[in-house]
Amino acid sequence: MNNEHDNSNDPHTGHTIGLEKQDTSSSAFSPNPFESGFSNPPFVPEVPKTHSKLGVASFILALVAVVLFIVAIAFGSVFVKQIVDSNIVLADPSDRAAFEASLQNYLEDLGKEFFIPVMIAVMSVLAAMALSFVGLILGIIGAFTKMRKKAYSVVGIIINGLIVVSTIGFFIIGLVFAAAGSV
Numbered sequence: 001m002n003n004e005h006d007n008s009n010d011p012h013t014g015h016t017i018g019l020e021k022q023d024t025s026s027s028a029f030s031p032n033p034f035e036s037g038f039s040n041p042p043f044v045p046e047v048p049k050t051h052s053k054l055g056v057a058s059f060i061l062a063l064v065a066v067v068l069f070i071v072a073i074a075f076g077s078v079f080v081k082q083i084v085d086s087n088i089v090l091a092d093p094s095d096r097a098a099f100e101a102s103l104q105n106y107l108e109d110l111g112k113e114f115f116i117p118v119m120i121a122v123m124s125v126l127a128a129m130a131l132s133f134v135g136l137i138l139g140i141i142g143a144f145t146k147m148r149k150k151a152y153s154v155v156g157i158i159i160n161g162l163i164v165v166s167t168i169g170f171f172i173i174g175l176v177f178a179a180a181g182s183v
Helices: 053-085 096-110 112-143 151-180
Strands: 005-009 016-020
Touching (some): 053 112, 053 151
Antiparallel strands (some): 005 016
């Protein structure tokens, strides 16, 4: 009597109970009751992505560096205006000794406070360069973080990269002109 149903008696009532045999050879059956026979993974609600904190830091450093470059340009302009407005009369450069003496007298007449805008401009450029370099590194690290939005990281990389490359480029151009003697 091996049908699909196995008839056995219930010990309490004496009635026949039909139990179906389960086919354990199919792939849909799993001995683990918590494991689904379906190929789709269980639904896990997706956590909303947040912005990368390193990317935000990179973007903020880029903005600060841009402000520092604006400060450097402003103070550099003040220095140039002071030179243009002054009544500088230098000796003929062919007479080296007279030229150096007139230049020395001119610098003494101007005083030390004349060079304060230059110092502020140079310090601003150096600070902007350092902040941009740090911001570039933070932006690159932030762009490779998983499960985070990358918008601020990419914008930080672009702005900081432009600042670093342009500062190095202007420095190299200045060295080339100085070495050529045209400055």
